[in-house]
Amino acid sequence: MLMDFVMYSALGVALGAMGGLFGIGGGLIAIPVLGLWFGLDQQMAQGTALVMSVPNVLVALYRYNQRNRIDWRQALPLVVMSFCFAWLGAMLAVGLDQRVIRWGFVGFLLAITLYNLIKLYGTVGHNPKGARYGWPWFGVLGAVAGTTGGLFGVGGAVVAAPVLTSVFGTSQIMAQGLSLALAAPSTSVTLLTYAAHQEVNWLMGIPMAIGGLLSISWGVKVAHALPERVLRGLYCGFLLICAGLLAIKA
Template identity: 30%
Template sequence: MAQEIRPHAIWLALIGVAGGLMSGLFGVGGGTIIVPALAIWLSMPQKLSAGTSVLAILPTAIVGATTYALQGQVDWIAAICLALGMIVGAQLGTILLQKLSVDVVQWSFMIFLGIVIVTLWFVVPHRDAQIDMTFWTVFFLVVTGFAAGILSGLLGVGGGVIVVPVLMFFFGASDLIAKGTSLLMMIPGSMSATLGNVRRQNVDFRAAAWVGLAACLFVPLGSLLAGWIDPFWGNVAFSLYLVFVVTQMLLRWFKNRAK
């Protein structure tokens, strides 16, 4: 029995290592790595992969946000605004996961990421940039969190692939503050989405534990790398990561259409 479980656990840990590095380096939850890996490598159903990923993101986000906060790279007010929207959006996302085809959401998401990829090559954030808080800033932060929450519950991602570039390009945050704030926002969002997924039995707790714990060990390394990399090259690396995300989403979409 142990021989059957051990390789499975090793694969889960490797998935967590990759997700943790990406989480710390780019301020994302790692779901864009975790979900396809669970579905492809371990043949886990799509809905169960998404729900398991959201739970694994919780400890990952806690460690990542703590690492960035210790470096002073978190905007707490922005994170609270984002989290308020994300908590509500995550609940809606888990409902949509049960009831709707995700094709339209996936294509909208891919188009959005395509725009972000192009933008990353032309706009480079300054390391000392801050978010200026006004009424409209707070309002649009909540809206951004709501959209990220829907994607979190629906696709199993942490929402950072939306929040990080939006914070940099529309709210004027530095790349490190955007990443740290994004990770802090994910904590309540992941809790909210997980509660919805547990009620709908879309979580594999054992798999989430292996992935989440392995990811926690490598998030600090990713965050240190983010601080060492020049903002321009950080944008280049993030854009290549998003190209990978879009490519794997396209491949999975065509694969599902071919069935």
């Protein structure tokens, strides 16, 4: 029992650091790891990963806001709409076949990676300072990101971050801060929905959450020290690894 706690905590440390680095709470990589190496089915892996993701997202959001103040006029429509639509996505997820969810997740990650790579290598680097569009469009993005976050248990940040940089014209750091603001309520309501349907392994999730809290601030610090293009490139590689692990499991 003690060895299991130590092992899950160590896993949480590694995942928390990556979550802080990429602004996604660590759940994205936790899902394929829990499915491939620990034998959890897709819904159970997503629900368990959320136990770690929720506190990690909250801490990462606090750290990001300390270093780069989040514009809450932009964040509020993201937060409200993602909260509402995350519940709908989670209710859909718990009723679907796990293979459908897993292959949908693989395709989702590959599409996000391709989108990021096109924007990374297809345009000249620049240093945007703000967003091109107003608050109604932030609400639309919040609805889409919240739905996918609830469906796949990743909080919506993985959708929001590339759209904010490529379509809305924000910097990567600004996008990750806004994505964390979006993910904070959506991960919480998604976790509650999965828990209500007995799709959470708390004995694994709680020590992972403790480990993640120990390392996520370090990941945020590294993210602010890296050049913009390097951070985006690492993010693409990270998504490809996640997709590959899920495809092996599927």
